[in-house]
Amino acid sequence: GENVEQHPSTLSVQEGDSAVIKCTYSDSASNYFPWYKQELGKRPQLIIDIRSNVGEKKDQRIAVTLNKTAKHFSLHITETQPEDSAVYFCAPATHNQGGKLIFGQGTELSVKP
C-alpha cells in the first residue's frame, strides 16, 4: 500500500518568512495531491491540490509543486502570518483506490509574530 512521509514534523518561522513542507509517497499510481490544514480543534480543510498532469499550482501565498519522477510534492507558504499556524497534512490519493486519502504524519507550523 501507499507509504507517505511528511517532513518536517514541526516548523517554526518568523512572521513574513516562507515555509516549505515536503511529502514523499511510494505509490507511482497516485494522481491526486492535496494539502489539508487543520487549525486547533477544527476540521481539516483543503487549502490547495494538484493533479498529476500539472507540475505547479499557486493560489495567492500558497503553492504546491509536484515531482512525479521523484514521487514527492511540496507545500510552499510565502509571507507567513500568525493565522497560518496549524497542522498541515499531505494526503495523496489514487484513482483506483476509490478516492481515499492516505495522510502524512502532519507538520505543525508555528508562525511567530
Added chain:
Amino acid sequence: EAGVTQFPSHSVIEKGQTVTLRCDPISGHDNLYWYRRVMGKEIKFLLHFVKESKQDESGMPNNRFLAERTGGTYSTLKVQPAELEDSGVYFCASSQDRVNTEAFFGQGTRLTVV
C-alpha cells in the same frame, strides 16, 4: 449549504461500553469516508461508502467496529465493546466524485475511553 456534521462532538465512555457516532454528509454527496486520528498521529482511513454500499473497509481496525449507511444518507459508526486504544478523534468526510475531488470534513467526534 450545510457542511458535514458529526454527532456527538465529544463522548466519554467506559471500557466495555458501546458508542455510536453519527455523520451527516453534504446533501447529494454519494461518497462518505470515515477516518480516525489517534493521539496526535496521522489521520488514518477507516472505510468508504458509495451511497449505501461499503466500497472499501480495509482500514477498519477489527470487528468491534461496525459502520452503516442505510438509505445512502447519514452514516453511523458503532464501537462495541470500546477499548482504551479506540480513543481518538473520528472524522467523517464526503465528496461528490471520488476521482480527484475535494473531500469535505466534519468537525470530528472526540472519543475518550476510560
